[in-house]
């Protein structure tokens with residue numbers, strides 16, 4: 311058989327597999343409670359509504375819904391996305407500012423490829439979303455890591471200090487990739503005054519912001535602050551969000567809100583990738599917005615997740631050692647834990663899996679693979695009983711590791 315390794319392009323060899331997907335493979339067919347994934351709870355999918363919509367769309371609009379469509383997205387869907395974005399406080403936009411993507415993952419892939427060259431300075435939160443970091447890693451930028459504190463969130467003092475230092479050295483950050491609301495994985499939410507300050511810094515030091523609002527609609531405690539895009543007066547923010555957490559990830563739908571210049575670049579790029587996002591998915595999601603399915607279903611999603619978060623937090627409180635710290639997420643699907651410094655969560659994983667519980671070691675979420683003592687724990691998918699048992703087991707494993715270190 312041919313060995314394809316020597317034939318691979320240089321770009322391909324830079325792509326990393328997702329550690330989470332590799333990990334999930336290890337748990338297949340085994341009696342393991344997985345706190346490692348990031349799947350929504352399937353009981354939150356409005357399946358019956360989607361069935362009815364799909365039926366209607368195929369009965370009444372099959373000529374269009376089953377056809378090729380435009381690269382930037384189906385116009386009637388983009389109009390509904392203007393309305394949906396308004397519900398996040400993003401106003402003064404038209405369908406020309408909207409671009410439909412195959413999940414927000416494709417939006418991140420396209421934007422990082424459109425804007426980032428080898429050697430560019432790109433700021434990311436430390437930790438940040440693993441799959442976004444992997445796209446960026448392949449672009450070979452110089453990363454600037456901005457720490458995320460479990461209580462105070464993204465450290466803008468640190469960002470400002472770095473910007474000032476870099477200015478003296480004639481260097482410039484090109485882009486800051488940031489998840490201001492229900493940060494994945496750290497679970498923090500940036501305060502409104504910090505959002506305003508970040509935009510001021512972006513203006514003063516002239517960088518663009520890639521805002522990932524994947525969990526913007528999924529804040530289940532307190533208010534969900536306006537996204538940066540809603541506060542953006544200079545068009546510096548490129549915003550993306552997704553249907554994966556509010557309707558169904560299987561539809562593979564995300565969208566971007568940006569200046570028309572950015573939308574044009576995305577159009578050229580996507581023509582080369584996949585021509586357009588599946589038309590049928592767009593018709594279904596359009597109707598789901600129009601008929602109020604998403605907004606009517608959100609309270610159920612939020613209730614499910616706040617209950618599960620509470621179960622996980624309670625279990626952590628009871629079972630983790632006193633020296634550990636963890637986030638108290640007000641939205642999203644994850645708790646992030648900072649264990650005592652001596653513990654290496656990657657090394658501990660094998661033991662944990664042998665005891666029947668999987669998690670994601672936190673170092674993968676750090677651009678520099680630091681954060682060796684951290685872990686990400688998913689509460690959206692496991693049952694409450696699994697959450698209780700999983701955390702109890704994990705607590706024992708951590709305590710054993712601690713006494714051995």
Ligand SMILES: Cc1ncc(COP(=O)(O)O)c(C=O)c1O
Nearest residue numbers: 413414415439494524552554564
């Ligand atoms: C922060 C963040 N951004 C983007 C995504 C990508 O999701 P999708 O491609 O399903 O929209 C995810 C998925 O978990 C995420 O957590």
